[in-house]
Amino acid sequence: ENPTVIIIGAGMSGIMAAKTLSERGINDFLILEASDRIGGRMLHTNFSGYVIEVGANWVEGVGGQQENPIWTLAKKYDLRVSYSDYNNISANTYNEEGELLQLSKTKPHFDLADASFNYSNALSFSLNAYSEEDVSIATAQRLFGVIPTSPLDMAIDYFYYDFEIAEPPRITSLKNVLPNPTFDYYGDSEYFVCDKRGYSYLPEQLAREFLKHDNEKFIDSRLKLQKVVRQIKYSPHGVHISTEDNSTYHASYAILSVSLGVLKSRLITFKPDLPYWKIKTFYQFDMSIYTKIFLKFPYKFWPTGPGTEFFLYADDKRGYYPFWQHLENEYPGANILFVTVTDDEARRIEQQSNKVTKEEIMEILKKLFGEGIPEAEDVLVPRWWKNRFYGGSYTNWPIGVSGADFDRMKVPVGPLYFTGEHTSEKFNGYVHGAYLAGIATAETLLDCINHGKCREVTSDGLPWAHQNNSQADIQANKTCTGVCCKDVQQVRL
Numbered sequence: 001e002n003p004t005v006i007i008i009g010a011g012m013s014g015i016m017a018a019k020t021l022s023e024r025g026i027n028d029f030l031i032l033e034a035s036d037r038i039g040g041r042m043l044h045t046n047f048s049g050y051v052i053e054v055g056a057n058w059v060e061g062v063g064g065q066q067e068n069p070i071w072t073l074a075k076k077y078d079l080r081v082s083y084s085d086y087n088n089i090s091a092n093t094y095n096e097e098g099e100l101l102q103l104s105k106t107k108p109h110f111d112l113a114d115a116s117f118n119y120s121n122a123l124s125f126s127l128n129a130y131s132e133e134d135v136s137i138a139t140a141q142r143l144f145g146v147i148p149t150s151p152l153d154m155a156i157d158y159f160y161y162d163f164e165i166a167e168p169p170r171i172t173s174l175k176n177v178l179p180n181p182t183f184d185y186y187g188d189s190e191y192f193v194c195d196k197r198g199y200s201y202l203p204e205q206l207a208r209e210f211l212k213h214d215n216e217k218f219i220d221s222r223l224k225l226q227k228v229v230r231q232i233k234y235s236p237h238g239v240h241i242s243t244e245d246n247s248t249y250h251a252s253y254a255i256l257s258v259s260l261g262v263l264k265s266r267l268i269t270f271k272p273d274l275p276y277w278k279i280k281t282f283y284q285f286d287m288s289i290y291t292k293i294f295l296k297f298p299y300k301f302w303p304t305g306p307g308t309e310f311f312l313y314a315d316d317k318r319g320y321y322p323f324w325q326h327l328e329n330e331y332p333g334a335n336i337l338f339v340t341v342t343d344d345e346a347r348r349i350e351q352q353s354n355k356v357t358k359e360e361i362m363e364i365l366k367k368l369f370g371e372g373i374p375e376a377e378d379v380l381v382p383r384w385w386k387n388r389f390y391g392g393s394y395t396n397w398p399i400g401v402s403g404a405d406f407d408r409m410k411v412p413v414g415p416l417y418f419t420g421e422h423t424s425e426k427f428n429g430y431v432h433g434a435y436l437a438g439i440a441t442a443e444t445l446l447d448c449i450n451h452g453k454c455r456e457v458t459s460d461g462l463p464w465a466h467q468n469n470s471q472a473d474i475q476a477n478k479t480c481t482g483v484c485c486k487d488v489q490q491v492r493l
């Protein structure tokens with residue numbers, strides 16, 4: 001039968017949207033998920049006998065005044081985690097020749113990066129306080145007076161920025177990315193998930209709270225797996241959704257939780273086309289690529305013990321296999337290393353064979369640990385960018401996108417509601433962002449269904465409530481930039 005709401009995607013945000021609807025009395029919903037599982041970018045696999053996380057790995061932002069809701073869940077479900085201590089990275093840094101650098105050599109460079117980072121955070125506050133225009137993080141570094149150019153400084157710079165946000169400082173918004181609200185709100189600590197059940201155990205458990213299941217699997221007809229949505233027809237009367245296997249579904253509303261990478265692609269066509277302002281916003285925002293390449297060796301040849309978990313390699317080329325981690329703390333005896341690459345390097349690596357990638361990696365490891373090291377027995381190279389259900393790893397806020405632009409990301413278009421990590425203004429890119437976005441989008445829709453409070457937008461896609469303008473200002477059409485405030489249309493007709 002025709003449900004009230006169809007939710008597209010069963011990642012963290014889609015599950016939270018459905019759960020929120022269910023808790024608030026809307027039980028006639030349908031979840032259409034392209035893959036054969038719940039969790040989306042929370043994805044684990046078995047690699048040489050060990051469960052590793054191919055997608056989201058850390059609960060990020062722990063130990064602050066407010067508790068990260070994902071940390072609350074991790075505790076509730078007793079998720080196995082390991083504290084990530086990055087403090088010793090300056091003692092584990094190798095130069096371009098593969099030489100382990102003395103702390104006395106690296107410390108001044110890390111101290112300078114720290115000072116630059118603090119300056120950039122302070123500058124961001126002042127830009128925000130005075131509503132000044134946004135600049136990139138790289139511009140802040142120039143204003144500070146230090147631009148990382150040596151291999152060592154570029155590697156440290158990579159560790160400070162790219163390793164977290166997966167894109168370089170020159171394209172990242174200072175105003176919206178620093179200080180990172182995740183650490184600002186929830187605390188500085190990060191915990192690495194290393195649980196046999198996988199990180200996706202959390203969205204699965206959340207789904208079990210409202211979907212029928214037996215011990216093994218979900219048996220609720222409202223969850224349909226392997227349903228790839230290809231077309232959405234929408235009108236004031238509702239939505240008609242077609243999937244790749246030629247099924248069609250009808251509902252009054254749809255919540256799209258697919259990634260920004262999918263929205264940028266042509267996987268789903270809309271009839272009529274989405275408005276220009278909506279599509280432009282999707283294209284303006286960045287879907288970054290963050291790739292963890294796992295390698296299994298017959299024995300370990302890298303340092304282990306306290307303070308060795310992470311190491312940095314400073315190649316001449318910025319971002320060339322820079323950040324490494326061993327899994328001895330989590331899985332003693334696993335003999336697994338992984339290296340993280342992002343952005344252009346991740347894109348390049350996705351397009352070459354695993355054999356070539358392995359050769360490139362072995363060349364670096366031989367430089368660091370000697371020619372006598374054994375060959376990797378197994379290598380895993382995830383391809384998030386090429387995967388049509390993701391089109392990248394997670395979003396990053398680039399310069400040139402204002403808060404008003406961002407509001408257009410989540411604003412509904414008629415009966416189509418949007419959720420997902422990319423719609424979380426403060427926590428985009430994170431699991432907790434997806435979790436909170438799912439709840440927020442469902443609540444917006446509930447306001448419309450239950451109270452007739454449906455979002456109004458201007459013809460330019462700005463939510464009507466966006467500007468806290470006085471009525472007089474609105475009438476004088478003063479404070480709306482580039483948009484006529486009077487030109488309001490009720491999208492849900």
Ligand SMILES: Cc1cc2nc3c(=O)[nH]c(=O)nc-3n(C[C@H](O)[C@H](O)[C@H](O)COP(=O)(O)OP(=O)(O)OC[C@H]3O[C@@H](n4cnc5c(N)ncnc54)[C@H](O)[C@@H]3O)c2cc1C
Binds near residue numbers: 034038227292389431
């Ligand atoms: C490599 C990597 C590392 C990360 N590391 C971290 C980390 O350490 N900590 C952290 O907090 N976050 C991390 N993240 C980000 C985090 O995983 C995401 O922010 C979060 O999981 C996104 O959830 P979502 O529900 O918004 O989207 P998704 O998880 O992408 O869910 C969307 C769902 O829609 C489905 N779908 C797509 N297209 C269609 C279609 N046409 N029809 C039907 N269904 C469709 C997808 O299969 C998917 O299940 C990482 C992500 C990646 C990829």
